[in-house]
Amino acid sequence: MSTQNTRSAAVSLLIRVLDHRQTLDEALSQDERFNALEGSDRGFARAIASAAIRQLGQIHTVLARHVKGRPYPQLDSEVRHVLCVGAAQICCLKTPLHAAVSETVDCARDFDGARRAGGLINAVLRKLGPDSLDDLQMPTISVWPRKFQQLLIDEIGAETAGRLATAQLEAPPLDLTAKAERNTWAEELGGEPLGPHSIRLSGGNVEEMQGYDEGAWWVQDVAATLPVALLATAEKGRALDMCAAPGGKTLQLAALGFDVTAIDRSAKRLRLVEQNLQRTRMKAECIAADATKWTNETPFDAVLVDAPCSSLGTLRRHPESPWIKSPDDLARFPDIQFRLLQHAASLTADNGQLVYCVCTPLGRESLDIVSKFLAENPDWQRKPVAADEVPGFKKSITEHGDVLTLPPWETHNGGCDAFFMARLVKKSG
Ligand SMILES: C[S@@+](CC[C@H](N)C(=O)[O-])C[C@H]1O[C@@H](n2cnc3c(N)ncnc32)[C@H](O)[C@@H]1O
Numbered sequence: 001m002s003t004q005n006t007r008s009a010a011v012s013l014l015i016r017v018l019d020h021r022q023t024l025d026e027a028l029s030q031d032e033r034f035n036a037l038e039g040s041d042r043g044f045a046r047a048i049a050s051a052a053i054r055q056l057g058q059i060h061t062v063l064a065r066h067v068k069g070r071p072y073p074q075l076d077s078e079v080r081h082v083l084c085v086g087a088a089q090i091c092c093l094k095t096p097l098h099a100a101v102s103e104t105v106d107c108a109r110d111f112d113g114a115r116r117a118g119g120l121i122n123a124v125l126r127k128l129g130p131d132s133l134d135d136l137q138m139p140t141i142s143v144w145p146r147k148f149q150q151l152l153i154d155e156i157g158a159e160t161a162g163r164l165a166t167a168q169l170e171a172p173p174l175d176l177t178a179k180a181e182r183n184t185w186a187e188e189l190g191g192e193p194l195g196p197h198s199i200r201l202s203g204g205n206v207e208e209m210q211g212y213d214e215g216a217w218w219v220q221d222v223a224a225t226l227p228v229a230l231l232a233t234a235e236k237g238r239a240l241d242m243c244a245a246p247g248g249k250t251l252q253l254a255a256l257g258f259d260v261t262a263i264d265r266s267a268k269r270l271r272l273v274e275q276n277l278q279r280t281r282m283k284a285e286c287i288a289a290d291a292t293k294w295t296n297e298t299p300f301d302a303v304l305v306d307a308p309c310s311s312l313g314t315l316r317r318h319p320e321s322p323w324i325k326s327p328d329d330l331a332r333f334p335d336i337q338f339r340l341l342q343h344a345a346s347l348t349a350d351n352g353q354l355v356y357c358v359c360t361p362l363g364r365e366s367l368d369i370v371s372k373f374l375a376e377n378p379d380w381q382r383k384p385v386a387a388d389e390v391p392g393f394k395k396s397i398t399e400h401g402d403v404l405t406l407p408p409w410e411t412h413n414g415g416c417d418a419f420f421m422a423r424l425v426k427k428s429g
Helices: 003-019 024-030 039-054 056-066 077-092 097-110 115-125 146-156 158-168 182-189 222-229 248-256 267-280 327-331 333-346 367-376
Strands: 174-178 192-194 198-201 217-219 238-241 259-264 285-288 300-306 348-358 380-382 420-426
Touching: 003 024, 003 039, 003 077, 003 097, 024 039, 039 056, 039 077, 056 077, 077 097, 077 115, 097 115, 146 158, 174 182, 174 248, 182 192, 182 198, 198 222, 217 248, 217 267, 222 248, 222 300, 222 348, 238 248, 248 259, 248 267, 248 300, 259 267, 267 285, 300 333, 327 333, 333 348, 333 367, 348 367, 367 380, 367 420
Parallel strands: 238 259, 238 300, 259 285, 300 348
Antiparallel strands: 174 198, 174 217, 192 198, 348 420, 380 420
């Protein structure tokens, strides 16, 4: 496989993500050019695409300064993707200039829109160096599109937004949730115990790690484990996971000893829950249904609504999100989130507990939903979270007694996703 095809694969991945709005994971699994690569070529193509997306806003700025004759945004999109692949190598991965430029210029021939732009691509990339992004001294949030920068500044403030952007520059660490005996597994795997049930590792091939085949643990960001930890004090009877796939929280509920019913609207995604249950040798009843309509005669002791959301708390894992989600995409979530929470309440036993959570820092999808629910349901109240329920996350407990895991994080060495969660109960008497 020639090195040129490595660059072509990276361009192909950018086309899928930026022009066809696929997630990077979808692009990686579906792209033929990428999937024809093996070994280190495959790793390099992935690293180029990932680096380009992580710093895309800044890469666009630096390229726009060096394109002459025509405004950068007016170039054919394939020319821009080839330029971004070149810039990511030179400025982010520090690939030697000669190799990066010549291989990238050659790969332009593989794309109809860029075929005749070799001269321009060569001229622009030759002006870049390993310090080109740093030299412009751009604020870190300039890795995102402009509208998105403003959205996050308005919601969480400039300083916190800056920290989220900084966290996005690096791939996140690997967190595992242990089914049982967390400290023993942490030692076995050479990881750090973290939060209530997690083990933090710097990375690794999970399928080759000890305990994978026997299902002793599963991959899950430490912040994503906290919503179920809030249900640890509920009666260990029946639990309902209303938006279950791919199943991280279903597994946690089963490991805690609940008799679990797991619902997801997507039958395809629900199969992932079933596969995860099979590998970890645990059980749950899995039902493909719209959870806003599904009903059951017997209410549940614990109900979890891990609602579909803008997922802007997982930018470290999905740095493409701001580039592929439109404002309309983001606007559609509060309606479904509120309907799910409202219906969840009707499925919760009188002395049961209900946890609402989302992996986004946007108030309109988190605190606003809970506030509206409590205003319209005066027979419900919060059961505020206590520090010992969320070890390592004391500072993430909000003034209302909810949890919002924003930076600066107490969890060391790599932070965590930004998650919001609130625990609700019916008022007694
Ligand atoms: C944030 S993900 C859940 C992640 C999961 N709880 C976990 O920990 O692995 C949201 C899920 O909600 C599902 N979903 C969206 N709308 C739904 C609905 N009306 N009823 C049931 N599931 C729904 C989506 O298919 C998606 O799998």
